[in-house]
Amino acid sequence: MIKIAVIPGDGIGKEVVAEGLKVLRKIEELSNVKFDFQEYPFGAEHYLKTGETLPDWALEEFRHFDAIYFGAIGDPRVKPGILEHGILLKLRFSLDLYVNLRPVKLYHPKLTPLKGKEKIDMVFIRENTEGLYAGAGGFLRKGTPHEVAIQEMINTRFGVERTIRFAFEYAKTKGRKKVTLVDKANVLTYAHDLWQRVFKEVASEYQEIETDHYYVDAMAMKMIRSPEIFEVVVTPNMFGDILTDLGAEIVGGLGLAASGNINPRGVSMFEPVHGSAPDIAGKGIANPLAAILTAALMLEHLGLDREASLVEKAVAKTIEENKVTPDLGGELKTSEVGNEVVKNLEVL
Ligand code: NAI
Ligand code: MG
DSSP states (O other): OEEEEEEEESTHHHHHHHHHHHHHHHHHHHSSOOEEEEEOOOSHHHHHHHSOSSOHHHHHHHTTSSEEEEEEOOOTTSOTTHHIIIIIIHHHHHTTOOEEEEEEEOSOGGGOSSTTOOOOEEEEEEEOSSBTTSOOEEEESTTSTTOEEEEOOBOOHHHHHHHHHHHHHHHHHTTOOEEEEEEOTTTSTTHHHHHHHHHHHHHTTOTTSEEEEEEHHHHHHHHHHOGGGOSEEEEOHHHHHHHHHHHHHHTTOGGGOEEEEEOTTSOEEEEESSOOOTTTTTTTOOOOHHHHHHHHHHHHHTTOHHHHHHHHHHHHHHHHTTOOOGGGTOOOOHHHHHHHHHHHHHHO
16 A cells, blocks of 8 residues: 655645546556555645644654655745745755656657757756755845845755765666766856765766766756757756756646655655646646646656556657647646546556
8 A cells, every 4th residue: 555645735736636646546446556645735725724834743644655745835815935935845854855856758749849859858856955045144234235145055965975876876777878967066166066076976886877967057058959868967956946947848848847856765745846826726727747747756756667657658648639738739628638648548
């Protein structure tokens, strides 16, 4: 029995998670995998009612699950920051989800704005708890004309090494042949010097895996010109944040982007990259494929590679047949797309 904590959250988070669960239930039917889903109400509605974001008892419960399946949070009625800090960042830091895993995979050539590209299939391993997002810094002479705002970039050998090691282990277990380091070591001569040294050290333990390196600015260009050359990419927090959005855009956009927040020795959390989309929430037109591909990513993480690949194929077929929501040029509703994926699972 695989135990999954489900947090649908707000807006379209609820709508797309419902479709992801539909697909997972079909997988149960078609294989001998059994899921035990437990749903949690955390999000804006719960916060407005109770003042509670994510209580510590829930965090403790999550540690006993095999994975967390998350929709999205965010609501115009709640001050920005409260739910992000209270729920998402709390999950990330308390459960030490130190890798942000973002596949950038083209499921159909018609989805990419890049001319002539048919195969894009890379996976970003973004460091998820340090770098410029560690929250270290402060103001000097705040509010005066001579104000100084300082934001420190934190890079610990421990944090850098475990992230880079994850990238090589990932490449090894998934049969991928190359790991690319993206940094800005030519300018960030301390922080990214550490990344380069650790990368070399760890790489030497994986002789069978090829290595490659790009400065982040060159990487942005290369991802547009030759995205097919990348397999696994490892990069610090902020560069990963930016490049993965660029990556999402070259394979079809937010409606398809899946992600995992991983702690290889604990419980990991899987979520579509998009937010709660208040502009389309309640209309039944949100694209559920990002959430469904997120479910596939979760299956893969749980060692259910065959089931994961089945879901991916069902999604690819749905796109091929243009049974998609308006954001991808289709006319289907959220739940109809979910039904199509389920139908494709049956015939595959
Ligand atoms: P968003 O991702 O919710 O929406 C951006 C645009 O993309 C909107 O026009 C939306 O309609 C569209 N879109 C997003 N997902 C879609 C889907 N599955 N199908 C079709 N169209 C889709 O980002 P936005 O508008 O900046 O933020 C809205 C709220 O979501 C805010 O409260 C924000 O803080 C929160 N948010 C939460 C995230 C999370 O839970 N991890 C991530 C990003 C934003
Ligand atoms: Mg981002």
